[in-house]
Amino acid sequence: MEKGRGARAKRVRIRDVAAAAGVSATTTSFVLNGQDASISQETRDRVREVARKLGYRPHASARALATGRTHRMGVVLNTPYSLLGRGTYHTQVLAGIMSAGPRTNYNLLIHSADYPDWETLYDDILSGMADGVLLIGRQTPDPLTDALLKEEFPLVCISYNVDHPDCYSVDCDNERGGYIATEHLLSLGHRHILALSNLDDSNLDENSWQRERCRGAARAIQDAGLSPEHLTIWEPEGPDLTPDTYAAAVAAYLDRLTPSPTALIGYDESGAQWLVEHLPTFGRRVPDDVAVVSFNSTTISERSRPPLTSVWQPLDDIGAAAVEMLAARIEGRDVPERILRFPVRLDVRASTVAR
Amino acid sequence: MEKGRGARAKRVRIRDVAAAAGVSATTTSFVLNGQDASISQETRDRVREVARKLGYRPHASARALATGRTHRMGVVLNTPYSLLGRGTYHTQVLAGIMSAGPRTNYNLLIHSADYPDWETLYDDILSGMADGVLLIGRQTPDPLTDALLKEEFPLVCISYNVDHPDCYSVDCDNERGGYIATEHLLSLGHRHILALSNLDDSNLDENSWQRERCRGAARAIQDAGLSPEHLTIWEPEGPDLTPDTYAAAVAAYLDRLTPSPTALIGYDESGAQWLVEHLPTFGRRVPDDVAVVSFNSTTISERSRPPLTSVWQPLDDIGAAAVEMLAARIEGRDVPERILRFPVRLDVRASTVAR
DNA sequence: TTGTAGGCGTTATCAG
DNA sequence: CTGATAACGCCTACAA
Numbered sequence: 001m002e003k004g005r006g007a008r009a010k011r012v013r014i015r016d017v018a019a020a021a022g023v024s025a026t027t028t029s030f031v032l033n034g035q036d037a038s039i040s041q042e043t044r045d046r047v048r049e050v051a052r053k054l055g056y057r058p059h060a061s062a063r064a065l066a067t068g069r070t071h072r073m074g075v076v077l078n079t080p081y082s083l084l085g086r087g088t089y090h091t092q093v094l095a096g097i098m099s100a101g102p103r104t105n106y107n108l109l110i111h112s113a114d115y116p117d118w119e120t121l122y123d124d125i126l127s128g129m130a131d132g133v134l135l136i137g138r139q140t141p142d143p144l145t146d147a148l149l150k151e152e153f154p155l156v157c158i159s160y161n162v163d164h165p166d167c168y169s170v171d172c173d174n175e176r177g178g179y180i181a182t183e184h185l186l187s188l189g190h191r192h193i194l195a196l197s198n199l200d201d202s203n204l205d206e207n208s209w210q211r212e213r214c215r216g217a218a219r220a221i222q223d224a225g226l227s228p229e230h231l232t233i234w235e236p237e238g239p240d241l242t243p244d245t246y247a248a249a250v251a252a253y254l255d256r257l258t259p260s261p262t263a264l265i266g267y268d269e270s271g272a273q274w275l276v277e278h279l280p281t282f283g284r285r286v287p288d289d290v291a292v293v294s295f296n297s298t299t300i301s302e303r304s305r306p307p308l309t310s311v312w313q314p315l316d317d318i319g320a321a322a323v324e325m326l327a328a329r330i331e332g333r334d335v336p337e338r339i340l341r342f343p344v345r346l347d348v349r350a351s352t353v354a355r
Numbered sequence: 356m357e358k359g360r361g362a363r364a365k366r367v368r369i370r371d372v373a374a375a376a377g378v379s380a381t382t383t384s385f386v387l388n389g390q391d392a393s394i395s396q397e398t399r400d401r402v403r404e405v406a407r408k409l410g411y412r413p414h415a416s417a418r419a420l421a422t423g424r425t426h427r428m429g430v431v432l433n434t435p436y437s438l439l440g441r442g443t444y445h446t447q448v449l450a451g452i453m454s455a456g457p458r459t460n461y462n463l464l465i466h467s468a469d470y471p472d473w474e475t476l477y478d479d480i481l482s483g484m485a486d487g488v489l490l491i492g493r494q495t496p497d498p499l500t501d502a503l504l505k506e507e508f509p510l511v512c513i514s515y516n517v518d519h520p521d522c523y524s525v526d527c528d529n530e531r532g533g534y535i536a537t538e539h540l541l542s543l544g545h546r547h548i549l550a551l552s553n554l555d556d557s558n559l560d561e562n563s564w565q566r567e568r569c570r571g572a573a574r575a576i577q578d579a580g581l582s583p584e585h586l587t588i589w590e591p592e593g594p595d596l597t598p599d600t601y602a603a604a605v606a607a608y609l610d611r612l613t614p615s616p617t618a619l620i621g622y623d624e625s626g627a628q629w630l631v632e633h634l635p636t637f638g639r640r641v642p643d644d645v646a647v648v649s650f651n652s653t654t655i656s657e658r659s660r661p662p663l664t665s666v667w668q669p670l671d672d673i674g675a676a677a678v679e680m681l682a683a684r685i686e687g688r689d690v691p692e693r694i695l696r697f698p699v700r701l702d703v704r705a706s707t708v709a710r
Numbered sequence: 711t712t713g714t715a716g717g718c719g720t721t722a723t724c725a726g
Numbered sequence: 727c728t729g730a731t732a733a734c735g736c737c738t739a740c741a742a
Binding site: 370381 | 736
């Protein structure tokens with residue numbers, strides 16, 4: 001072996017390989033990058049052998065500078081704690097991304113959008129740190145998404161989308177999710193349903209996924225021949241909601257409605273868990289008094305008490321598909337559908353029973 | 356505004372700023388990098404203003420090439436699914452890392468070591484993709500860790516360590532964890548304890564954390580005036596263990612021992628959960644027949660049925676501290692302790708009761 | 711206080 | 727089939 005160089009002291013450059021192989025750096029570069037159509041087999045083998053023996057590794061930054069490609073994708077979470085608090089949604093998406101990244105030949109940069117503010121991240125992203133970016137589950141309208149789109153920076157949104165011709169997105173079939181959740185409840189005999197969402201006339205542009213799910217729910221109501229007021233849309237708001245205060249607020253709201261809904265659809269899985277576990281404190285047992293359906297069907301729903309009936313979506317596939325879509329965009333390949341939808345499925349558990 | 360350039364078409368370079376400000380690129384660079392001690396206030400302001408107006412962003416790769424610093428850290432998980440299966444250990448550590456990274460001025464590259472093999476990742480890391488690397492919870496001896504150490508690549512191990520002068524590490528006080536878990540069980544009247552670990556004479560070098568925890572457990576036994584055989588160390592092995600087969604194997608092993616242990620210590624939190632939930636199937640109720648203590652005290656322990664008494668450790672602090680330690684090493688600052696230990700604490704829950 | 715010039719390691723153009 | 731040579735964008739002695 002006898003590498004000579006004192007460990008990390010000096011790195012082996014392409015011209016070292018070239019010299020040792022008795023060819024030029026150009027030739028070496030060609031060989032090592034597969035542009036070797038015009039190089040003699042003998043030279044090819046020799047160069048490769050020398051490169052291997054010397055432990056040559058192309059310098060990532062130099063290559064990026066020369067080619068304009070970093071072979072990196074940014075992955076933007078909302079906060080460092082996105083992986084924690086709101087359950088396993090993010091971890092599943094990220095797992096999908098992580099398995100697809102290397103396979104697609106991209107390294108992954110992981111960012112949070114909130115430190116100290118999105119502008120900082122925006123500058124970072126545009127400083128040529130990555131070739132494109134994956135944005136996960138952001139609330140719309142989102143200044144970061146909009147700003148990046150305006151700069152024509154390649155991006156793919158996961159679990160949301162905004163109205164822009166360059167907005168590519170991977171998501172589940174939210175509308176169908178809302179539909180089957182509602183359909184399930186109707187089939188159990190529930191006639192008045194409360195969907196937990198802060199959607200109203202003032203913010204129809206926000207949260208594409210909430211809008212889509214609500215639309216699906218409304219359509220199910222309609223298809224059942226019921227009038228729209230059988231579906232109510234409302235959610236407690238406030239920054240400091242705890243499981244208890246959240247459940248209390250929902251219970252109070254249920255009391256105010258006549259007739260009082262007997263079924264709830266929680267778009268936020270943790271929120272739904274709070275409900276099944278804390279509504280009893282406020283006089284509503286689950287599922288006896290009210291049925292609850294959640295979304296995502298991760299371990300949160302599986303392990304809540306009682307376990308939650310939930311609309312499942314293939315989060316890891318969604319993450320992986322987003323990587324591939326972004327790779328295609330970066331590499332200039334054709335992307336057939338700007339918004340890719342994965343199917344959903346209803347996992348029926350103990351939180352919903354016949355009325 | 357009038358940016359002139361067609362969006363992403365051409366990026367603003369430092370010499371564009373220089374030209375627009377009527378100074379040289381050098382001066383611009385000095386100003387923008389805080390080396391402005393020798394620059395007139397007026398020039399400083401003008402350059403900064405122009406840079407802002409033009410939307411100048413230093414090109415990351417170019418800067419990295421010139422300075423030899425990428426301002427990136429690699430974060431190595433074992434697999435893309437590390438975030439999922441084995442519970443919330445990884446997500447908590449990662450959350451700590453993600454909050455500390457930007458604060459410390461490093462971007463984070465997230466890798467898994469298993470695709471397609473560690474050598475690929477090793478080459479990637481050494482190709483100047485990052486200034487240093489954080490390795491999370493690897494089994495030792497670990498060829499990746501060893502190889503990087505041999506190349507003197509800056510690294511910090513999280514939750515494990517290997518015997519090497521350049522091996523820096525952040526971990527919890529595993530020995531004390533083993534100690535307090537055992538002490539707790541002894542105080543409840545348990546006299547025969549089974550620690551679930553595959554540690555034996557043949558692999559004492561593996562899994563520093565298992566070794567340390569076992570040592571703590573042994574010391575607690577000794578401090579209680581009991582002989583060593585009151586502590587048994589064993590674990591079912593095999594790639595395809597399910598909750599059921601794992602619990603079955605443990606139950607069978609308990610039957611074989613006389614006297615049969617009345618308490619278990621599970622170093623792997625998911626494994627411990629499997630036990631409390633599946634041992635009853637095999638004739639051992641928890642906590643009535645056997646008590647179980649786990650490690651980490653994440654939601655896994657909190658939400659298992661019954662909830663698990665568990666040795667808590669500050670995983671996010673550990674992640675954050677690892678980032679800071681690595682940053683210090685990269686920047687050549689002094690790092691006082693090569694192995695930083697965080698304190699543990701026992702969270703007593705329903706899985707342990709007095710004998 | 712500011713500017714000139716060379717280098718960081720690759721890739722790409724264009725002769726030969 | 728191969729080799730000079732010039733970018734890529736930034737940093738930083740050294741000179742002025």
